[in-house]
Amino acid sequence: MAKITYIEHNGTEHVVDVANGLTVMEGARDNNIPGIEADCGGACACSTCHVYVDEAWVAKLPAKEAMEEDMLDFAYEPDEVKSRLTCQLKVSDALDGLVVRMPEKQI
Structure with a gap:
C-alpha cells in the first residue's frame, strides 16, 4: 500500500492510502478526489486523469510509453517533464509518498 498525496488546483490536499495493484487514477476515483475525471475508465484513451508529478518523483x-505520450498532447497545459496520466501509474510500495498536482481543468 502507498500513501499518495493528491493536490487540487486550489491547493487542497488529499492524502490517501492506495492499495498495491491499483492505479493512481483508481486511487483518486475510489476516494472521491476531485480533479481527476477519468472519462475513459483507465484505458489511456483520453487525458482526463492528467496530473503534474512532483519534481522529486519524476525520475x-x-x-512514459508512446500511447501515454500521445494522449498527453490532448491534456490541458501539459508539462513535458512533469505531466503524467494517472491511469498509467501502477501503485506499489515504491510509490509510497508520491505527490501529484491536478491541473486547473481536465479536457
Whole structure:
C-alpha cells in the first residue's frame, strides 16, 4: 500500500492510502478526489486523469510509453517533464509518498 498525496488546483490536499495493484487514477476515483475525471475508465484513451508529478518523483516513475505520450498532447497545459496520466501509474510500495498536482481543468 502507498500513501499518495493528491493536490487540487486550489491547493487542497488529499492524502490517501492506495492499495498495491491499483492505479493512481483508481486511487483518486475510489476516494472521491476531485480533479481527476477519468472519462475513459483507465484505458489511456483520453487525458482526463492528467496530473503534474512532483519534481522529486519524476525520475522515480517508469518512463512514459508512446500511447501515454500521445494522449498527453490532448491534456490541458501539459508539462513535458512533469505531466503524467494517472491511469498509467501502477501503485506499489515504491510509490509510497508520491505527490501529484491536478491541473486547473481536465479536457
